Amino acid sequence: MPKRVERGEVQRLLAQGGQLVEVLPAADYDDEHIAGAINIPLRHLDREARERLDPERPVIVYCYDWLCDVSPRAAHRLEHLGFGQVYDYMPGKTDWLAAGLPRHGRATKVRRAGDIADPGVPTCDIDASPRDVAEQSAAHTGGFFVVLDEQRVVHGTLSADADELRDKRTIAQAMRPGPATVRANEPLEPLVERMKQKGVDAILVTAPEGQLLGLLTRQYAEQVLQSTA
Incomplete structure (x- = not known):
């Protein structure tokens, strides 16, 4: 068998x-x-x-x-x-x-979301101390994190500033749960068009099991498409 x-x-x-x-x-x-x-x-x-x-x-x-x-x-x-x-x-x-x-x-000539997603997007553990993350947030320009578990599965996004974080008991209380994601094989051109129509500036790219692969920004995606036109 x-x-x-x-x-x-x-x-x-x-x-x-x-x-x-x-x-x-x-x-x-x-x-x-x-x-x-x-x-x-x-x-x-x-x-x-x-x-x-x-x-x-x-x-x-x-x-x-x-x-x-x-x-x-x-x-x-x-x-x-x-x-x-x-x-x-x-x-x-x-x-x-x-x-x-x-x-x-x-078809590899077709640019896909996974080709240009930034794997260096800042992350934090869902079980981390909000106070510890607040210290990171204070040092990190933009204060944006993707909240992951130990398997790197996406739970939410975190954009609270350092003062707001210090007032929370858990990261789960501070994060925005259930962010939209796309798979790595999503063709770039129609994805960017949908992002424009919906006013989305960035989207997370994940594997089928929900693990983070990177962050795709519409601005960078548009630059890539223009350079390959």
Whole structure:
């Protein structure tokens, strides 16, 4: 029975010599694929798998996303062809790209949110002392923080000044919960247009699990688009 794996397990298997295979048609692969993957479309597996893959090494197959059944079918077919270590990355390349991980293909020319998000945005721990954060806020121009937990999942944003922070018992009381976020694979041009329409100056970019990847400002995004026009 092929084993279903998540993104982190895929990265671990690749580091140990695993073989990554996109089983979608060649046109989809050429458009955009996970860096390092080869392409063997599902209908070609019987003919090409033994020629192009090492049966002694793990094989990870993927397609679009959870709703796409091509990779589960490919994984089961590989097992019937005699491959012993078969893994199905069911979240697929949509999940990989949403996390801002390396990609290849024609579509890489399209700028995405994750390409320009600033990972250096100031952060603070949701369990930190408001007084301690107040000291940071006093020294930090702008007084803006993204509130994270120990897994770097976004809980809120904090823009209170130092005096306001000192009056709060917890960071949760001071923060603005549930800020809007986008994934790293969000195309930049339509995103900037939506930000303009809604009067949004900046937006957080997160991985599918909610971990912070960075902050995208509309001003910088507009500069990038103008420079590549």
